[in-house]
Amino acid sequence: MARPKKKVEGERAAAILDAADALLAEVGYEGISARAVAERAGVNKALVFYYYGSVENLFERVLERYYTAHGELLARALEGFRRAPDDVPLAERLHGLIDVYLDFIEHNRLYARLVQQQVSGGGMHLHLVERHLRAFYDWTSSLLAEMAPATGRASARQLYLTFSAAVINYFTYAPLLGDDVWEGDALSAAALAERRAHVHWLVDTLLAALAAEKPDAR
Amino acid sequence: MARPKKKVEGERAAAILDAADALLAEVGYEGISARAVAERAGVNKALVFYYYGSVENLFERVLERYYTAHGELLARALEGFRRAPDDVPLAERLHGLIDVYLDFIEHNRLYARLVQQQVSGGGMHLHLVERHLRAFYDWTSSLLAEMAPATGRASARQLYLTFSAAVINYFTYAPLLGDDVWEGDALSAAALAERRAHVHWLVDTLLAALAAEKPDAR
DNA sequence: GATCGGTTTGACCACTCGGTTAAAGCCTGC
DNA sequence: GCAGGCTTTAACCGAGTGGTCAAACCGATC
Known part of the structure; x- marks a missing residue:
């Protein structure tokens, strides 16, 4: 030793x-x-x-470091809800998850690009991406399943994709629209705050719509 | 000759x-x-x-072929609205644009991956991507500006990103979730129809929310 | 001081890459 | 038939790639 x-x-x-x-x-x-x-x-x-x-393996290690960090943050957040006085409302839990997601990407600016690259590049590390994406999906959709049906236009799986797309795509697309659109950098504190507010508004709006049409279930 | x-x-x-x-x-x-x-x-x-x-130029030509095809379809749709009896409602115009977008991606499955690759890969053809993305943004946001404010959580720029993310991200992320999530292929006709319905529902829901909070404007 | 094992090094390999070039092929107008 | 100009070809180039290897290094144990 x-x-x-x-x-x-x-x-x-x-x-x-x-x-x-x-x-x-x-x-x-x-x-x-x-x-x-x-x-x-x-x-x-x-x-x-x-x-x-090998170089491939090195790259995979970098990817994995990000994924496990992200996963641990999400797991910790979910654990927090479980320990709480047992009645954290769905909306609040969703907002919490989204804040964790946004925080993580904001502090690891490379992450969004890296993931999108792998997903769209037909990269050879898709198995890694699939595994983690699937885990995130399972966590989030288990929450959404409390309100949303399993299939259909407002299903949990559709909502999951829309929410995560709304979060991650901002970081790859917004900077391309040009500085004049954002009155400065799309990644400035002010712009990021507006996006965060938008995503939370999105969640609230869609959950409200879900609740309204829940009785007739479709 | x-x-x-x-x-x-x-x-x-x-x-x-x-x-x-x-x-x-x-x-x-x-x-x-x-x-x-x-x-x-x-x-x-x-x-x-x-x-x-050069190989770079060849690649750029491929990209450009897709972009111009997409751009022409959008332009034709917008032109159609302009010639119409002058009062195509905003929602209908948005739904039309989204259908054009979805149709195009469904018939050019490579397109989504190609664009996402360029955007996230730090590719060297970003100027091409920027130019077209900006054009699409200008068209869509000029519609959204009729109802949405220029800044804030429900601004036209935020809505544009959310809508386009909801469309394009499906094609790169959904297939990774696994066949069991979609009871088959995520790109099957049935699954694509569900996604299309979801996006239209998304648009309707958000526009309704916008209309509801329009009076107080923020 | 000798030895031993994990660490570090520079030289080397086969291979693929984008790109060039000089010559050959081939079609057309005269 | 021949001249001239696109088009097509095989051979070649320098640079960069991932990966290997045998030798050197170096700190710890005996």
Whole structure:
């Protein structure tokens, strides 16, 4: 159990992971070559393969780090509801989940691009994406199922897609509309606050509509 | 003006463009190499450069073909409203635009992936994407401006993003949720019909909410 | 001091990439 | 037939890729 074996355990490995993350953010999926990552991390190229086996695997580790972080935040939020005095209303729970989602993306700006890239790029790491997307879906739709039917125009599955699209698509599309549309940066604090308010308004409006048409159930 | 110069004018050029399109659909942006395109088109690799100058330019032509097709459909729809008896209600016009959008994506399944790829991939053709996205935004938001304020939680710009996200994101995310969620393929006729109904319901619901809170304007 | 195992290194490999080029093919007008 | 101009071809290029490997390094144990 010799702990202070060398410098710090896995220092180089972590540097490589961080370099890959940073490069991904700057140059995108294309620009993440073993050489570029190694140079960025100040490390020999062979170390990338020594620690991660392949560039693909390295990339997958970066992805997974984001996914597990996101998943843990959501799980913690759900756990909070469960421990609460047992009657947190559905709307409040949904708002909570959405705030967690928005907070996470705002603090990890790369995340939205990374996920969208994988989903739309026909990337080879789709199994990872599928697994996490499915988990998020299960959590959210189990909430929505309390009010929404399983199928039809206002079903839980449709609502889930619309809500998550409303959150994540903003970060990839809004910046492209141009600064004049947002009177400045689409990712400025003011613009982000407006989007957050919009999504919450969206949830409230749709839930109200659901409640109104619930009696006739369709 | 010698027309029947050789076989068919631009036959090879068209074959290359189509091959690039097909490869893009199957393998994604990564898999579109000059060699692969040429082989797919049954053509010498040098011809790719003879006709298109560079692989980048070839890719841009594919993108542009989709964008102009989409743009023309939208423009035609808008033109139709303008010629109509002068009082097509806003909701109906919005539903019309959305149907055009959905029809186009359903008949050009690659389109959604292609656009999302460019937007999120930090691709080098962002200027193309920006130009068209901006045009679509201007058209849609000019309609929405009749009912929605320019800023705030229910502003035209926010609604535009939410509507377009609801349309386009379905095609990239829904298939990942798994066949059991959709009782079959998420892109089957039945599933697509449910999504279409959902989006129209979404529009109606939000417009109704807008109308209800219009008096106090915020 | 010798040894041993995990770590680090630079040199090297086969391969693919986008792109070029000079020559050949081929069709048309004379 | 021949001249001239698009079109098509095979061969080639330099650069960059992911990945390997044997040797060197280096800290800990005996």
